[in-house]
Amino acid sequence: MAENARVIVVTSGKGGVGKTTTTANVGTALAALDKKIALVDADIGLRNLDLALGLENRIVYDMVDVVEGRAKLRQALIRDKHTQNLALLPAAQTRDKSAVSVAQMQQVVQELKEEGFDFIFIDCPAGIEQGFKNATAGATEAIVVTNPEMASVRDADRIIGLLEAQGLHSPQLVVNRLRPEMVKNQEMLSVQDVQDVLGSGVKLLGIVPDDKDIITSTNRGEPAALVKESMAGQAYRNIAHRLLGEEVPFLDLEVRTSFLENLKKLFAVRR
Amino acid sequence: MKSFLERLLGRTDASTRGIAKDRLRLVLLQDRASIPPEQMENMRLEILQVLQKYVEIEEDELDMKIERGDGAVALVANIPIRRVLS
Numbered sequence: 001m002a003e004n005a006r007v008i009v010v011t012s013g014k015g016g017v018g019k020t021t022t023t024a025n026v027g028t029a030l031a032a033l034d035k036k037i038a039l040v041d042a043d044i045g046l047r048n049l050d051l052a053l054g055l056e057n058r059i060v061y062d063m064v065d066v067v068e069g070r071a072k073l074r075q076a077l078i079r080d081k082h083t084q085n086l087a088l089l090p091a092a093q094t095r096d097k098s099a100v101s102v103a104q105m106q107q108v109v110q111e112l113k114e115e116g117f118d119f120i121f122i123d124c125p126a127g128i129e130q131g132f133k134n135a136t137a138g139a140t141e142a143i144v145v146t147n148p149e150m151a152s153v154r155d156a157d158r159i160i161g162l163l164e165a166q167g168l169h170s171p172q173l174v175v176n177r178l179r180p181e182m183v184k185n186q187e188m189l190s191v192q193d194v195q196d197v198l199g200s201g202v203k204l205l206g207i208v209p210d211d212k213d214i215i216t217s218t219n220r221g222e223p224a225a226l227v228k229e230s231m232a233g234q235a236y237r238n239i240a241h242r243l244l245g246e247e248v249p250f251l252d253l254e255v256r257t258s259f260l261e262n263l264k265k266l267f268a269v270r271r
Numbered sequence: 272m273k274s275f276l277e278r279l280l281g282r283t284d285a286s287t288r289g290i291a292k293d294r295l296r297l298v299l300l301q302d303r304a305s306i307p308p309e310q311m312e313n314m315r316l317e318i319l320q321v322l323q324k325y326v327e328i329e330e331d332e333l334d335m336k337i338e339r340g341d342g343a344v345a346l347v348a349n350i351p352i353r354r355v356l357s
């Protein structure tokens with residue numbers, strides 16, 4: 001079997017910014033484009049990726065079982081409900097991050113490569129400790145997820161430095177939970193602002209709006225990427241195309257301010 | 272001083288967006304320039320070695336630190352010289 005897998009870690013530093021959501025959606029979107037995808041939940045002890053994919057009831061073995069020899073990799077891999085192209089390697093829920101070492105993680109990734117997947121995505125836990133080191137160990141590319149919000153961008157910057165130190169250069173950036181309305185009102189950092197402060201070494205991969213579809217589709221266990229009319233779903237489908245090297249324009253999320261509104265604002269200030 | 276045009280476009284640094292961007296810029300500058308103590312000590316020793324080729328230094332009085340000012344980070348060193356070697 002050809003071993004051409006791209007191994008991409010999805011990371012952020014700060015917790016709760018959308019790593020798991022991004023992993024599930026981008027993986028699902030790429031599978032729909034007929035790529036063979038493996039999703040690895042590296043958040044050991046805080047298993048979540050199974051929920052995003054609606055696969056929580058199918059788990060028999062997990063990554064720690066594989067690492068400790070209780071199960072073969074193929075036994076632990078769960079086929080997705082929607083597509084034959086997607087498989088999940090779940091995290092252990094009752095263990096902690098120290099249950100897997102860097103070397104063991106690399107071994108798991110190597111075995112996944114031998115299975116002939118096109119993409120292997122590793123959903124990284126929050127933080128910069130052991131879990132981060134494990135999740136990045138087998139990766140050759142990185143996606144950094146951030147929200148247009150100060151603490152998240154700061155942590156992203158830190159993570160970018162740490163990735164660099166691990167030889168993972170020029171990570172790709174996903175700005176998640178953008179609220180165009182707030183940006184328009186000068187109440188939220190814009191994507192350009194985020195790029196400005198993070199610097200030119202980071203390439204923009206996608207802009208995902210804050211969208212209730214993410215929550216409702218997680219409720220159903222069906223990633224929003226499968227929902228045609230979903231804005232966030234579209235944003236994730238676009239990311240999938242960009243990962244395949246296609247040029248896709250960024251979603252026009254800008255809420256245009258009319259000339260009149262600006263005039264009003266101007267006079268409001270001057271009064 | 273904001274230009275008429277900038278005000279027309281609704282850009283003002285007093286917005287929380289502008290404030291956030293400015294604060295982020297500064298804090299990232301600081302974060303990126305923070306050097307672990309061990310590395311700082313190594314750097315201090317190496318700089319010292321270079322200087323000692325040319326001047327005799329009051330080692331006890333030597334002071335070297337990273338300082339953060341308005342929008343910039345600098346390595347500030349105060350190195351008392353006893354005499355110049357020739």
Ligand SMILES: Nc1ncnc2c1ncn2[C@@H]1O[C@H](COP(=O)(O)OP(=O)(O)OP(=O)(O)O)[C@@H](O)[C@H]1O
Pocket residue numbers: 012014015016017018019020021022043048124125126176177178208209210211212214215218232
């Ligand atoms: N674009 C979005 N719009 C609305 N809600 C979102 C969006 N992205 C993520 N969320 C919500 O934010 C929460 C956190 O997302 P997620 O679990 O993907 O983050 P995470 O980075 O994986 O978190 P952790 O650090 O805990 O692993 C979830 O409840 C998710 O539904």
Ligand SMILES: [Mg+2]
Pocket residue numbers: 019020021043048123124125
């Ligand atoms: Mg997560």
